[in-house]
Amino acid sequence: MSWFLFLRVVVISLFLGGMIVYQLSARLAVDHPTLDILFALVGLSYLQAIVSALLLTRVRRLTTFTQVQIVWDLLFVTALIYLSGGQDSIFSFLYILIIIGSAFLMARRDAFVVASAASILYGSLLDLQYFGYLPELGGLHFPAQGDGRQIFFALFVNVVAFFLTAFLAGTLSERLRLSQQALVRREIDYEELENLNRAILANIGSGLLMVNRQGRIRSFNAAGTRITGYRLEEVYDRDVRQVFPALDVFTGEIKPVTRGECLLTAKNGNRHTIGYDAAYLRDRSGAILGLLVTFQDLSHVKEMEARLQRADRLAAVGRLASGMAHEIRNPLASISGSVQLLMETEGLSEPDRRLMSIVVREADRLSGLLTDFLHYARPGNPLKEKVDVAQLFDELADLLMADERFCDIEIDGQYPRPCFFELDVKQMRQVLWNLSVNASEAMERHGRLTFLADSEKSLIAIEDTGPGIPQDIRQKIFDPFFTTKDSGTGLGLATVHAVVESHGGEVLALEGKAGGARFEIHLPQRTGHEAKL
Structure with missing residues (x-):
């Protein structure tokens, strides 16, 4: 609407100002009533434009305000045509500008209403002038009564121009309005699409x-x-x-x-x-x-693949172990028993007795290796019960202190009392023993061994002050028969992993605070119902 008010002032300034300049250049007396009327019209139009601009920011019903502006323009142009000679006035084309403005400010049908009003006003003005009913103001003189056919022709041409303008301007404004609405919808779609893209980029995994x-x-x-x-x-x-x-x-x-x-x-x-x-x-x-x-x-995917491969290996080893256990143990027992009987023979030389003792010792070692292998391959279903891990650690510390491998190792316990977990106490005791022995060997029997437990996090950990585990072999240490020791079997940590997995948990090899190895056992957390039980 503001652009309409601005254009109105521009048009008035151009035409009325131009008319005033023309009258002055024609050496019309300064006090001539025509100049006074023109100055009055210019002043009145400027005053109306200023008032309308002030009211525009406060008006609530814009449609009514627009209609009032159109009515004012129609009356103003009609008055201007009357004062500038009636049928001989050159300002009848201003009706066309009003019709065009109404077509863009209001609906298409409103443009035809304005065209009809312009036709009525212009036709009435010409009829009154033709029949001599149009009063002449002081100083103004209308031309002599013209031919009726000329007046009818002028009226016909202008009325046709009014309605044709209403049709064309209404059509163009309607298309423009539809285009603007489509553009707004498209802009909204683009904005929604941009927001959607941003949301996708921000939240996609x-x-x-x-x-x-x-x-x-x-x-x-x-x-x-x-x-x-x-x-x-x-x-x-x-x-x-x-x-x-x-x-x-x-x-x-x-x-x-x-x-x-x-x-x-x-x-x-x-x-x-x-x-x-x-x-x-x-x-x-x-x-x-x-x-x-x-x-x-893909790190977690690779870890899952490694677990599945380890589980497949464990299943294959378990099937092999169950089939071969008796086939290996029975001959070993026969060999060991036979050699022991031979050792009791009188007159046996000392070199032969020493060789036979080696056979018995190695047979016992093979039997122990087979036992460890069976523990790894078939750890058995854990018989879970409510166990105080603090007490389990205390018992383990007493056993370790009695072992000469731990005589120079400081044992530190960092766990609350009591500290209850749901686990198989026999299997978990074996797990903690294996981890403790490995820690002692890694520290070369000198250092500090720390036991940790947190029942709320379902965490059990053992940490040492040894050299730690190199990053490149951390994924291999739980594989069966993998060892860095000269005399190791490679089944200790593999058994630990198998037991923890049978509990539904996870064992991790990490770096400790003192730079050594830290083994964390994460067991399944109990639900609220299980905790109450």
């Missing part, structure tokens, strides 16, 4: 990385930050080879990748197995803008 044709990183989402530890501000416009050298997506030029996999180093130094795909990013014309790289952290 996969990392998204956009690389331009020069290999520069241009976008990086929140999931990528969670996986790598790098923020967008830290990687923006940097060479992708510098930040993520393992991603094979740029070698002088960008290239798509399907089902790629690499070992990516995060900001904190941790290494993650990453699966990624890279596809061309194109604009509407099909031109390549860069690469869109999607990547996921």
Whole structure:
């Protein structure tokens, strides 16, 4: 509406101001009534425009306000035509401007109403002038009564022009209005789509990385930050080879990748197995803008695969052990018994007796190895009961202090009393014993051994002050027959893993606070109902 008021002032200034300049240039007397009327019209129009502009900011019913403005314009133009000569006035075309303005400010049918009103006002003015009923103000003289056919023709032409203008302007304004509505809907759709894209980028679980044709990183989402530890501000416009050298997506030029996999180093130094795909990013014309790289952290998937493989190996070993146990133990028992009988023979030389004792000792060692192997392969279903792990640790500490391998080792207990867990006490005692013996051997029988437990977190841990476990073998230490000791069987930690898994838990090999090894046993947490029981 404001633009309409502004254009009205411009039109009035141009035409009325031009008319005043023309009258003055024609050397019309300054005190001539025509100039007074023109000055009065200009002043009145400016005053109405100022009042309308002030009311525009406060008006509530804009439609009524617009209708009032249109009525004012119709009356103003009619008065201007009357004062400028009636049928000989050159200002009849201003009706057309009013009709065009109404078509853009109001509905299409309202433009026809305004055209009808303009036709009635203009026709009435010409009829009154023709029949001599139009009063002449002082100083104003209308031309002599003209031909009726000329007046009718002038009226016909103007009325046709009024309605044709209403039709064309109404049609154009309706199309413009529909186009604006469609544009608004499209803008709303674009805004919703942009918000949706932002929500997807912020909440999607996969990392998204956009690389331009020069290999520069241009976008990086929140999931990528969670996986790598790098923020967008830290990687923006940097060479992708510098930040993520393992991603094979740029070698002088960008290239798509399907089902790629690499070992990516995060900001904190941790290494993650990453699966990624890279596809061309194109604009509407099909031109390549860069690469869109999607990547996921596959570390947990690899861990699950390793667990499944370990479980498969355990199942295969279990089937093999159950079938071979008797086939191995029976001959061993026969060999050991036979050799022991031979050792009791009189007149046996000392070298032969020494060799026979070696046979008996090695047979017993093989029998013990087979027993450990069976414990690993078939740990058995745990018979869970409510056990105070604090008391279990106390008993274990007493046993360890009686063992010469722990005579120079300080044992520290950090656990509340009581500290109850649901577990198989015999199997867990064996697990803690194996971990403690390994810790003693790793510390070379000198250092500190710490027992920890937290029933609320379902956590049991053993930590030592030894050299720790190298990162490159942490995933292998629970495999059967893997050992770094000269005399080890490689079944101690494998048995620990099998027992903890049979409890539905998880055992982790971590780095301790003092730099040594820390083994954490995470058992399933009890539900609220089970805790009350």
